Amino acid sequence: MTQTDPRRPAPIPLTVLTGFLGAGKTTLLNRWLADPALADTVVIVNEFGEIGLDHLLIETVDDGMILLGAGCLCCTVRGDLINTLEDLLRKRDNGRIGAFRRVVIETTGLADPAPILHALIYHPYLSLRFQLQGVVTVIDAVNGQGTLDAHQEARRQAAVADHLVLTKADLPDAAPDALKARLAALNPGASIHGPDVPAERLLGGLFGLDGKGEDVRAWLGPAKEYDHGHAHDHHHGHHYHDVNRHDAAIRAFHLTSDVPVPRPAFEMFLDLVRSAHGPKLLRLKGLVALADDPERPVVVHGVQHVVHAPTTLPAWPDGDRRSRLVMIVHDLDPDFVRRIWDAFLGKPAIDTPDRAALTENPLAIPGG
Ligand SMILES: Nc1nc2c(ncn2[C@@H]2O[C@H](COP(=O)(O)OP(=O)(O)OP(=O)(O)O)[C@@H](O)[C@H]2O)c(=O)[nH]1
Numbered sequence: 546m547t548q549t550d551p552r553r554p555a556p557i558p559l560t561v562l563t564g565f566l567g568a569g570k571t572t573l574l575n576r577w578l579a580d581p582a583l584a585d586t587v588v589i590v591n592e593f594g595e596i597g598l599d600h601l602l603i604e605t606v607d608d609g610m611i612l613l614g615a616g617c618l619c620c621t622v623r624g625d626l627i628n629t630l631e632d633l634l635r636k637r638d639n640g641r642i643g644a645f646r647r648v649v650i651e652t653t654g655l656a657d658p659a660p661i662l663h664a665l666i667y668h669p670y671l672s673l674r675f676q677l678q679g680v681v682t683v684i685d686a687v688n689g690q691g692t693l694d695a696h697q698e699a700r701r702q703a704a705v706a707d708h709l710v711l712t713k714a715d716l717p718d719a720a721p722d723a724l725k726a727r728l729a730a731l732n733p734g735a736s737i738h739g740p741d742v743p744a745e746r747l748l749g750g751l752f753g754l755d756g757k758g759e760d761v762r763a764w765l766g767p768a769k770e771y772d773h774g775h776a777h778d779h780h781h782g783h784h785y786h787d788v789n790r791h792d793a794a795i796r797a798f799h800l801t802s803d804v805p806v807p808r809p810a811f812e813m814f815l816d817l818v819r820s821a822h823g824p825k826l827l828r829l830k831g832l833v834a835l836a837d838d839p840e841r842p843v844v845v846h847g848v849q850h851v852v853h854a855p856t857t858l859p860a861w862p863d864g865d866r867r868s869r870l871v872m873i874v875h876d877l878d879p880d881f882v883r884r885i886w887d888a889f890l891g892k893p894a895i896d897t898p899d900r901a902a903l904t905e906n907p908l909a910i911p912g913g
Contacts, residue, residue, distance in 0.1 A: 553673070554674070556673065556674055556675055556676035557645070557646070557647065557648060557674060557675050557676065558646070558647045558648070558675075558676050558678045558748070558749070559647070559648040559649070559650065559665065559675040559676060559677050559678060560647070560648070560649050560650070560678050560679055560680075560681060560747070560748055561649075561650050561652065561658060561661060561662065561665075561677070561679075561680045561681070562574060562649055562650065562651045562652070562681050562683070563651075563652045563654075563656065563658050563680060563681070563682050563683070563702045563706075564654060564682050564683030564684060564685075564702060564710075565654045565655075565684070565685070565688075565692045565696060565698070565699040565702065566653075566654030566655060566827045566828040566848065566873060567654065567685065567688075567827070567828050567846065567847075567848030567849075568654065568683040568684055568685040568688075568689075568692075568712060568848075569683045569685060569710075569712035569713065569740065570651050570652075570654070570683050571590075571651065572712070572740070573681075573683055573710060573712075573740065574588065574649065574651055576740075576741075576744075577649070577744045580743070580744040580745075582743075582744045582745045582748065583647070583649075583744055583748075584646070585643065585644075585645045585646040585647065586645060586646065586647045586648070586649055587633060587645045587647070587648045587649070588648075588649050588650075588651065589626070589629060589630075589648065589649070589650045589651070590651045591626070591650070591651065591652055591653045591656070626650070626661060626664070627664060627668065627671065630648075630671055630675065631670070631671070633648070634674050647748070648675065654698075654827075654828065655698055655795065655873075656698065656702075657697075657698045657701050657702075658680060658701060658702055658705050659701060659705070659764040659765060662677070662680065662705060662752070662765055663765055665677040665752075666752075666765065667767060676751070677751075677752040678748060678749060678750050678751060678752060679707035679708060679747070679748070679749070679750050679751075679752055680705050680706050680707050680708075680752065681706065681707070681708045681710060681747050682702045682703055682705070682706035682708070682709050682710070682735075683709075683710045683712055684699075684703060684709055684710070684711055684712070684724065684728065685711075685712050685713045685848065686711050686712065686713045686714040686716070686719035686720065686721040686724055687713050687716050687718045687719050687720075687848075687851055688848060688849045688851065689711075689724045690720065690723065690724055690727065691824070691849070692849075693727065693731075695824075700731065701764070703728055703731050703732055703735075704731055704732050704757065704758055704760065704761050705732075705757065705761055705764070705765070706732055706735045707734075707735055707736075707750060707752065708735060708736055708737075708738060708742075708746075708747045709728055709732070709735045709736070709737045709738070710737075710738050710739070710740060710742060710747070711724065711725065711728075711737060711738070711739060711740070712740045713740075713851075714739065716851070718851070725737055731758070732756075732757060732758065732761075733756055733757075733758075734755060734756020734757050735756075735757075794875055794876045795827065795873065795874070795875050796873070796874055796877075796879055797871065797872065797873045797874075798871075798872055798874075798879040798882075798883075799869060799870060799871045799872065800869075800870040800872070800882070800883060800886045801867050801868060801869050801870075802833075802834075802867065802868040802890055803867055804890075805834040805835060805836040805839040805868070806833055806834065806835055806836060806868055806890065807835075807836045808835045808836065808837055810889040810890065810891075811833060811835060811889070813889060814885065814886060814889040815829075815845070815847065815852050816852075817885065818847075818882060818885065819847060819850055819851075819852050820850070822874075822877055822882075823849050823850030824849055824850065824875075825874050825875050825876050825877040826847060826849060826850075826872065826874055826877070827848075827849065827873045827874060827875050828847065828848060828871075828872065828873040829845070829846065829847030829848075829852075829870060829871070829872050829873075830844075830845070830846055830847075830870070830871045831843075831844065831845040831846075831868070831869065831870035831871070832844055832858075832862075832868065832869050833845060833868040833869075833870070834866060834867075834868050838857070839866075840860065840861075841857050841858060841859060841860065842857070842858050842861055842866075842868070843855040843856065843857050843858070844856050844857075844858060845870075870886075
């Protein structure tokens with residue numbers, strides 16, 4: 546791709562970290578950031594949702610981190626991400642930031658990776674300055690099969706990977722063996738690892754199409770032009786529009802509370818949405834003040850029907866002490882979830898069942 550030219554700086558290694566919502570990308574990234582092999586790395590995190598929480602949950606928040614605004618990578622690749630990468634190079638070249646050695650882009654879980662990879666391969670300037678080393682795709686051994694069935698973005702993320710990292714095999718519902726067989730068929734060229742794989746085994750190399758399926762060649766071939774995130778295939782006049790855009794049924798919203806939340810109410814709320822609406826609850830992330838320990842917020846993660854064991858932070862990460870829950874749902878009305886939240890918090894609203902009615906007969910919940 547790039548000829549060595551003594552007047553031109555060596556290309557900067559870049560890794561794309563992808564994987565469906567909640568698969569474990571940030572967890573892997575946090576582990577990488579503690580590894581000396583990752584020193585001087587700029588991490589670009591793309592969040593989907595009205596308000597982000599990832600920047601509060603990634604441990605090394607400093608100048609090395611750039612957070613794109615809400616909106617997703619595949620839709621903003623011509624805007625945000627390209628600008629961000631160009632801006633990064635400008636700042637580096639004029640010495641406003643240190644000479645970082647590597648860039649890692651964590652895509653949103655909903656991103657089709659093709660547009661960003663396409664830009665990194667074909668953009669006239671970025672392809673000179675960055676060297677796409679590889680795509681690391683994280684797949685969750687509990688939800689992986691269902692997610693591959695239901696979401697084309699997830700299949701594409703797996704198909705373009707150089708490395709597949711299988712997480713959550715430690716959980717009781719995990720089915721890693723069948724998943725591995727499916728992944729090997731979907732992408733015979735990728736190596737499959739566990740979550741504790743050392744960073745240096747995943748980084749390095751050079752992105753290529755060898756061993757990947759024919760459709761990956763078609764997605765990433767040069768005859769595509771991405772315009773506002775939507776690819777148009779000039780050979781066939783076929784518009785990617787529909788497949789490349791997020792399903793309109795996917796919505797992100799947030800719930801907040803200014804007052805600490807009683808622990809039992811919070812637990813019942815989580816249990817109710819999880820058990821009644823699991824597959825529709827693509828992602829839940831929360832930073833919550835519980836009434837019995839409001840100085841130490843809990844971080845809670847939900848991924849479909851799995852609610853992970855919450856962790857307690859020693860203190861609030863910043864001055865904002867509101868409890869915040871970010872949710873990404875599929876085919877579920879945010880107002881319906883908001884009404885349940887309000888009911889559990891004891892905020893009465895017209896036409897809303899009270900908490901007792903909800904918990905005593907959860908099957909009677911309307912809507913959803
Ligand atoms: N038991 C278990 N939990 C895991 C593992 N990997 C990740 N998790 C948990 O899964 C939840 C989601 O992990 P994240 O790393 O935030 O997932 P993500 O892919 O960054 O999520 P999004 O950015 O929302 O798409 C967290 O509660 C993690 O602690 C694993 O290997 N085992």
